[in-house]
Amino acid sequence: MTWPRAILFDVDGTLAETEESHRTAFNRAFAAGGLDWHWDRELYTQLLQITGGIERLRHFAGARADDVDLPAIHAFKNACYRQLVQDGSVHLRPGVTELVDEARLRGIRLGIATTTSRANVEALIASAFGAVALDWFEVMACAENVAGKKPDPAVYRFAVEALGLASGEVLAIEDSVNGLDAATGAGIACLLTPSLYCRADGGGRALLVLDDLASVPAARLLQTLCDLRQCQ
Numbered sequence: 001m002t003w004p005r006a007i008l009f010d011v012d013g014t015l016a017e018t019e020e021s022h023r024t025a026f027n028r029a030f031a032a033g034g035l036d037w038h039w040d041r042e043l044y045t046q047l048l049q050i051t052g053g054i055e056r057l058r059h060f061a062g063a064r065a066d067d068v069d070l071p072a073i074h075a076f077k078n079a080c081y082r083q084l085v086q087d088g089s090v091h092l093r094p095g096v097t098e099l100v101d102e103a104r105l106r107g108i109r110l111g112i113a114t115t116t117s118r119a120n121v122e123a124l125i126a127s128a129f130g131a132v133a134l135d136w137f138e139v140m141a142c143a144e145n146v147a148g149k150k151p152d153p154a155v156y157r158f159a160v161e162a163l164g165l166a167s168g169e170v171l172a173i174e175d176s177v178n179g180l181d182a183a184t185g186a187g188i189a190c191l192l193t194p195s196l197y198c199r200a201d202g203g204g205r206a207l208l209v210l211d212d213l214a215s216v217p218a219a220r221l222l223q224t225l226c227d228l229r230q231c232q
């Protein structure tokens with residue numbers, strides 16, 4: 001099996017169900033900032049169509065955006081989020097550890113392609129896998145690296161270029177249709193594992209859709225993906 005040569009993991013919703021912690025952190029930031037805003041699960045489900053926390057805030061604020069220091073609210077939100085991560089509130093989704101271990105065993109390179117910040121990614125990886133794992137992901141393509149957020153394919157293009165590979169040599173793993181569109185828009189085959197907030201989304205362009213990465217043992221999953229890729 002020679003494919004894939006690298007796997008690019010999305011973070012929020014894919015490595016872990018992070019969005020409840022982001023939502024909690026947003027609400028704490030609103031309260032701390034003296035705002036009477038509150039995002040319940042129903043509203044947050046709709047707001048997640050807007051990728052990126054600051055973009056989501058701007059969209060929600062609308063005409064009020066000029067009256068509120070949105071970057072400060074977002075920075076406070078991210079500090080709260082990282083505290084939740086460091087406190088151990090966020091766990092890896094089923095099968096993630098097994099797939100990462102199997103990929104490392106086979107010499108498949110690992111990377112990250114996310115709309116969130118590098119600080120948030122590093123906090124999650126260090127807390128969930130252990131600090132040693134920060135070296136396992138040789139490319140971290142994050143919010144700081146590109147202007148456009150998913151479904152813009154820019155973050156995937158950046159990651160593939162940093163790996164020095166062709167897009168056809170890489171597998172992406174995503175939880176949302178925005179992420180799927182970003183990966184496939186960059187010419188990267190994508191495995192979709194819908195997260196709690198993205199269950200209703202479709203996965204038409206995905207190479208494969210699974211409830212989670214534990215649905216198939218890691219070695220068999222990699223073989224299945226390779227076979228599917230050859231049939232494309």
Ligand code: XBP
Pocket residue numbers: 010011012013019022050051052053054078113114115116117120143150176178179
């Ligand atoms: C994830 C997101 C956001 C987070 C990111 O998208 O857009 O949920 O709020 O946190 P994806 P920031 O999983 O497709 O990368 O507030 O740091 O943007």
Ligand code: MG
Pocket residue numbers: 010011012013014174175176179
């Ligand atoms: Mg995601």
